[in-house]
Amino acid sequence: MLLSSSRLRFAGDRTRHHLLIALLLGALAGCGRNAPESEQISYPHPVAEQSQRDTAQGPVVGFADSHDTFGWMGIPFAAAPVGELRWRAPRPPQVRTQLLQATAPGGMCPFLDPRDDVPPVGGSEDCLYLNIWAPRQVAEEKLPVMVWIHGGANVQGTANSYTTFQPLVGGHKVVVVTLNYRLGLLGWFNHPVLATGDAQDDSGTADPFVALDASGTADPLVALDASGTADPFVALDASGNYATLDLIAGLQWVRDNIAAFGGDPKRVTIFGESAGGANVFSLLTSPLARGLFHGAIAQSGLPANVPVALAREGYGAVEGKTVPAGSVELVDALLVQAGRADNLQAARALQQSMPAKELRALLRGLDFAALFQPIHGGQKLPFAETMYKWPAPIADGVVMPSERQLAVMNDPQRVADVPLMLGTNRDETRLFLFMSPHYVKFWFGKIPRIRDKAVYVRDAAYGSDLWRAIGATEPAQRLAPTRGDRIYTYRFDWDDLMSNWLVDMKTLLGAAHGFDLGMVTGDSMDLIARFGAANDDNAAGRQQLSTAMQSYWAEFAYSGAPGRGRGGELPLWPSWQQGEAQSLIFDTPDDGGIRLQAADVTIADVRTRLLADSTLTQAERCLGYRALFGALYVNSLDWDAQDYAQFGEGCTDQ
Secondary structure (H helix, E strand, O other): OOOHHHHOOOOOOHHHHHHHHHHHOOOOOOOOOOOOHHHOOOOOOOOOHHHOEEEOOEEEEOEEEOOOEEEEEEEEOOOOOOHHHOOOOOOOOOOOOOOEEOEOOOOOOOEEOOOOOOOOEEOOOOOOEEEEEEEOOOOOOOEEEEEEEOOOOOOOOOHHHOOOOHHHHHHHOOEEEEEOOOOHHHHEOOOHHHOOOOOEOOOOOEOOOOOOOOOOOOOOOOOEOOOOOEOOOHHHHOOOEHHHHHHHHHHHHHHHHHHHHOEEEEEEEEEEEOHHHHHHHHHHHOHHHOOOOOEEEEEOOOOOOEEHHHHHHOOHHHHOOOOOOOHHHHHHHHHHHOOOOOOHHHHHHHHHHOOHHHHHHHHHHOOHHHHOHHHHOOOOOOHHHHOOOOOOOEEOOOOOOOOOHHHHOOOHHHOOOOOEEEEEEOEOOHHHHHOOOOOEEEEOOOEEEEOOHHHHHHHHHHHHHHHHHHHHHHHHHHHHHHHHHHEEEEEEOOOOOOOOOOOOHHHHOOOEOOOOHHHHHOOOOHHHHHOOOOOHHHHHHHHHHHHHHHHHHHHHHHHOOOEOEOOOOOOOOOOOEOOEOOEEEEOOHHHOOOEEEOOOOOHHHHHHHHHHOOOOOHHHHHHHHHHHHHHOOOOOOOOOHHHHHHHOOOOOOO
């Protein structure tokens, strides 16, 4: 079945459930190293007095870490978005006079937790914290800053997992910041009841947060709404893009405070992987983020957003989902859950008739775990289903443009004018096909076996190539006419995986989604080790590639161009010039090493190949079109019914 991963549902016994949790929870969900209990980091770290720094909110002290670095964890960059601040734009953090011991991570934002013996929903709404690593020796010249945005499908993950940046920080003299943002239904929630259109609440009392930040000074980010009138928070509160606003607030904090940690607020590079890469694209196209960063790296990210109508009504019409996947759908389910309505139809009528103030009070008064009840249905979900599909980010026209992000990139003036690095992994979708029972069966619940190798490889190639087209080639092509000399693209091809007569890891996973993650974050044993793909034979190559990638990333942060890396000894990475597109391939010497590739794949290429594929029946071809250009990448591409009808005979049933 062509690309049936577009309808991924986890199927298998508890043994397989446990296996995938162990293998995937770390990188795919952005939950970091997920080390064995014997290797878990002990918090809080001992205080290092030399690490005391002053911030606009008060003094902080951190700890000494490896590679001659200092670390600071759990620094609040915004007020806790709890109570009346749930589903509002982030407010400034509290100003303190006492010393904050930043030696342990802050809370993780709420998420569906697949682990046994814990509640279905984990985390805390009090989660807007960031972490910093910087060289211990303060340089005379301020150092470049790299702000990491974690992945996890925008419904999982935490900045607290990424604690292995010390080689990058200490080895290349950069400052790294990792930060949390609200996830899933708490991070993106566009509902009409939140759009009051008035700077005062329904009681007529002025919102105490509207006019001033914590210092009493008007905040320049929120002083004006999109129309230019003085209306600081109303438009932002109604946008639904609370997680995107969290990231913007984190970048504001970096701008105002990072100099105290040795960082240069005028040389800030944002970088992230998977959903983190998608959020890099969001910041590139958000007018509110302009000037807060000066370079951007999107690793396996997709420029994705959804119309307001879809954010409210969800994906039901597209994928036949039976759980809420939009704000209005969720409220229907919550009203039934609260006993206010007998069924979803009655709940819809009720929420449309309820006074706005009453419905807002209900939504903000519920315990956060209750908000997730309609998603998990009171059941402990296996890992793949905790990655629930939720529409994000939202094309609200204030925080995000109202058009699709790829369309926005046709007008470079609407995209942050900064150096840009874009890349994907050669076999992105194999990780997801591996989880699909349509493609893989498990002998004895443990040993994965591909059902049809030819189909597996074919379908993975379609999905991975379209991922590359949307996440790298198309944005580069659209921006190249005006800034091609500052765009750099790559493809991660490392697939030196250990296989045996039972498991063909190289075919199952190859250069899969997330395999580049540890190479950049400094823990090259991360996902690779969890799949048993690390061994003594590939250790040297892994480390060599990790060192090279960190060197390129650091040089990009310094100069806006990866060049030959920080030491100047690596192959030259040229920019993407108009008509001379070239990508750097990352691989080990045995497979060709780091090298250039001139050809690349576009959306049109994938469509043409699908149309000409003689291995497919016409029904499979139509299904493939729907999976590739409809459901699977629904956040990235508009569905083109006319093109679908003309694509092939019989393609008429969306």
